[in-house]
Amino acid sequence: MTRKANIYDVAKLAGVSHQTVSRVLNNHSSLKPATRERVEKAIAELHYRPNQAARQLVTSQSNIIGILIAGTELFGPWAILNAMKREARVAGYSIISVSISSDSPESWHEGIDQLHKLDIDGVICINLNHQIIKEVEKSLSSATIVIVDTEASKKFDTVNIENLNGGVMATEHLISLGHKKIVHVTGPSDGYEGQQRRFGYEKAMQKAKLKADVIEGDWSLETGYRIGNEIAARKTLPTAIFTGNDHLALGIIKALTENRIRVPQDMSIVGFDDIPEASYVSPALTSIRQDFDQLGNLAIGRMLIQLKTPTKHKAFTVPAELVVRESTQKLKVGK
Amino acid sequence: MTRKANIYDVAKLAGVSHQTVSRVLNNHSSLKPATRERVEKAIAELHYRPNQAARQLVTSQSNIIGILIAGTELFGPWAILNAMKREARVAGYSIISVSISSDSPESWHEGIDQLHKLDIDGVICINLNHQIIKEVEKSLSSATIVIVDTEASKKFDTVNIENLNGGVMATEHLISLGHKKIVHVTGPSDGYEGQQRRFGYEKAMQKAKLKADVIEGDWSLETGYRIGNEIAARKTLPTAIFTGNDHLALGIIKALTENRIRVPQDMSIVGFDDIPEASYVSPALTSIRQDFDQLGNLAIGRMLIQLKTPTKHKAFTVPAELVVRESTQKLKVGK
DNA sequence: TAATCTCGTGTTAGCGCTCTCATTGGGAGC
DNA sequence: GCTCCCAATGAGAGCGCTAACACGAGATTA
Numbered sequence: 001m002t003r004k005a006n007i008y009d010v011a012k013l014a015g016v017s018h019q020t021v022s023r024v025l026n027n028h029s030s031l032k033p034a035t036r037e038r039v040e041k042a043i044a045e046l047h048y049r050p051n052q053a054a055r056q057l058v059t060s061q062s063n064i065i066g067i068l069i070a071g072t073e074l075f076g077p078w079a080i081l082n083a084m085k086r087e088a089r090v091a092g093y094s095i096i097s098v099s100i101s102s103d104s105p106e107s108w109h110e111g112i113d114q115l116h117k118l119d120i121d122g123v124i125c126i127n128l129n130h131q132i133i134k135e136v137e138k139s140l141s142s143a144t145i146v147i148v149d150t151e152a153s154k155k156f157d158t159v160n161i162e163n164l165n166g167g168v169m170a171t172e173h174l175i176s177l178g179h180k181k182i183v184h185v186t187g188p189s190d191g192y193e194g195q196q197r198r199f200g201y202e203k204a205m206q207k208a209k210l211k212a213d214v215i216e217g218d219w220s221l222e223t224g225y226r227i228g229n230e231i232a233a234r235k236t237l238p239t240a241i242f243t244g245n246d247h248l249a250l251g252i253i254k255a256l257t258e259n260r261i262r263v264p265q266d267m268s269i270v271g272f273d274d275i276p277e278a279s280y281v282s283p284a285l286t287s288i289r290q291d292f293d294q295l296g297n298l299a300i301g302r303m304l305i306q307l308k309t310p311t312k313h314k315a316f317t318v319p320a321e322l323v324v325r326e327s328t329q330k331l332k333v334g335k
Numbered sequence: 336m337t338r339k340a341n342i343y344d345v346a347k348l349a350g351v352s353h354q355t356v357s358r359v360l361n362n363h364s365s366l367k368p369a370t371r372e373r374v375e376k377a378i379a380e381l382h383y384r385p386n387q388a389a390r391q392l393v394t395s396q397s398n399i400i401g402i403l404i405a406g407t408e409l410f411g412p413w414a415i416l417n418a419m420k421r422e423a424r425v426a427g428y429s430i431i432s433v434s435i436s437s438d439s440p441e442s443w444h445e446g447i448d449q450l451h452k453l454d455i456d457g458v459i460c461i462n463l464n465h466q467i468i469k470e471v472e473k474s475l476s477s478a479t480i481v482i483v484d485t486e487a488s489k490k491f492d493t494v495n496i497e498n499l500n501g502g503v504m505a506t507e508h509l510i511s512l513g514h515k516k517i518v519h520v521t522g523p524s525d526g527y528e529g530q531q532r533r534f535g536y537e538k539a540m541q542k543a544k545l546k547a548d549v550i551e552g553d554w555s556l557e558t559g560y561r562i563g564n565e566i567a568a569r570k571t572l573p574t575a576i577f578t579g580n581d582h583l584a585l586g587i588i589k590a591l592t593e594n595r596i597r598v599p600q601d602m603s604i605v606g607f608d609d610i611p612e613a614s615y616v617s618p619a620l621t622s623i624r625q626d627f628d629q630l631g632n633l634a635i636g637r638m639l640i641q642l643k644t645p646t647k648h649k650a651f652t653v654p655a656e657l658v659v660r661e662s663t664q665k666l667k668v669g670k
Numbered sequence: 671t672a673a674t675c676t677c678g679t680g681t682t683a684g685c686g687c688t689c690t691c692a693t694t695g696g697g698a699g700c
Numbered sequence: 701g702c703t704c705c706c707a708a709t710g711a712g713a714g715c716g717c718t719a720a721c722a723c724g725a726g727a728t729t730a
Binding site for chain 2: 685686687689
């Protein structure tokens with residue numbers, strides 16, 4: 001294992017000063033093309049790679065973007081994360097993602113501390129509540145902050161899926177099929193996304209002069225299953241359900257099926273997220289698709305812009321889309 | 336935003352030399368308790384945090400473990416990743432994961448380059464082929480390497496799920512239910528895991544003196560669906576299918592159902608992975624469960640050990656487990 | 671033609687830390 | 701009481717890089 005080449009080795013081989021090499025690395029403007037070429041050749045020959053730590057020490061810039069995220073066990077956050085990684089890499093940034101649990105302040109501190117140590121340039125907060133964001137703001141004061149999946153704020157750039165509108169779309173889809181007794185099963189009550197979807201549902205119901213019927217849930221399959229059984233046990237059944245995410249829908253369908261309530265014949269169901277499995281389960285799930293790629297790209301894009309030249313903070317949204325499959329159908333007359 | 340405190344500020348406040356502060360930070364042994372206390376008080380007062388970059392520059396130790404992984408879009412790798420992050424954090428290491436695509440050498444280089452820049456202490460290679468690992472070995476020569484989901488090697492520590500045995504278990508389960516015409520749909524042919532599962536299948540079939548019947552696939556739902564249709568079109572149907580992963584199984588079930596072939600009445604199906612959705616689809620999927628947490632912990636554990644005191648390389652395995660649900664049943668006599 | 675300005679490059683000084691070596695002031699050993 | 705040693709601390713160098721300034725040579729201006 002030979003010693004790694006440094007900037008002086010390159011300089012010597014190319015017959016220039018180390019500073020000229022540095023200029024090549026940071027592609028400075030005033031450089032003779034011939035010199036640049038010579039240096040580049042030397043770099044290639046020595047397999048030289050600039051030492052990030054040294055660079056960081058002098059520029060106090062780490063080229064690392066931290067991501068603080070609640071609940072990576074879920075499809076949504078995880079899809080966003082992947083998109084962000086791709087996008088950041090193109091711009092020469094690395095991503096460190098730290099998942100924390102919203103209900104353990106200790107885990108926040110740990111996560112924030114980890115990012116602090118790495119001297120990250122920016123943090124993207126995904127799906128965090130205000131309290132945590134405040135903490136981030138305080139502890140990572142020198143980092144640029146971008147917020148995803150949280151209420152818009154004047155202090156940061158925010159990027160969101162059209163959660164509310166998605167809720168409206170899902171609900172109106174069911175209404176347009178003739179359903180009147182429509183239940184909504186929410187995500188966790190302390191989350192922004194779930195709240196917005198719920199508001200969307202309520203807005204659409206109100207507009208159609210229908211009575212809202214909300215059951216509080218979370219994002220899990222298990223809870224969906226449990227609630228599905230609860231619904232099946234009702235004296236008068238609803239004819240349609242709109243769930244906060246696809247996992248809830250899957251759990252509910254399972255429970256309903258076990259109770260001999262057929263989907264979609266007896267009950268129409270709309271999910272949210274459009275997970276990859278959605279079109280392969282039986283019945284294939286009608287759902288609201290979120291463009292996680294676009295969301296991730298947008299968030300990283302804003303981060304890069306703010307990192308380069310801080311500008312006025314804005315709120316961005318990414319549209320949602322209704323994907324109709326087999327789990328919803330027209331309400332049979334007489335019901 | 337005031338200047339961050341450095342080691343000299345602390346030293347001055349505590350009335351000692353910077354070197355003594357450094358000793359406190361690295362809790363050196365020969366230090367008067369009184370001095371240590373004084374320094375610690377100064378650290379607290381100034382909110383001092385050692386600068387990671389400076390440290391790294393001099394020690395050439397980053398406390399970062401890189402993870403190179405093919406295909407994070409899949410449940411398995413992603414679950415492993417999460418487990419690793421948790422485990423590494425406890426030991427004070429950060430994780431940077433880079434996903435690459437096995438069939439694009441350019442993406443390997445990019446990924447490796449990114450890790451190189453960060454001066455990672457170790458790399459964990461998940462689900463990579465030999466060619467890529469060779470490349471990693473060459474380019475990241477100063478990093479400790481641990482291999483996951485790949486053939487055992489004398490040069491590195493390796494950690495694997497019992498893929499072969501899982502394949503045997505799945506197949507024997509079907510055989511024990513009376514099935515004789517059992518098809519195996521594989522994962523991608525260039526992947527180690529898929530190969531092992533296939534070998535397991537072949538081994539079990541051979542032992543039972545049954546004829547192997549293998550269809551090559553990949554890990555995707557779409558491919559499962561396509562192959563499901565192909566199987567449905569056969570003149571004589573098999574009575575059972577063992578698939579390389581759960582997504583394939585889901586796709587196949589969808590196709591079979593559309594062709595009026597009922598699961599499990601007409602066809603028993605066993606998957607592999609036991610994704611969270613497995614017990615919530617209809618019919619609930621019989622599958623081979625992998626303990627991804629254990630796998631991740633083990634890999635990180637080995638990495639930490641090798642990082643601390645390089646020892647002889649060993650191969651480790653994590654057991655797989657058959658989880659029987661609804662998608663398999665006894666072969667009806669007369670078939 | 672002298673004064674000024676550019677371009678392309680070299681020189682020097684740190685960034686904040688740890689390493690190595692030097693230094694001091696007692697206590698043990700004789 | 702003297703050497704010797706060791707525990708406890710300090711001083712200085714240097715990790716690899718970039719920023720700021722310096723400098724010479726040719727081009728441009730007055």
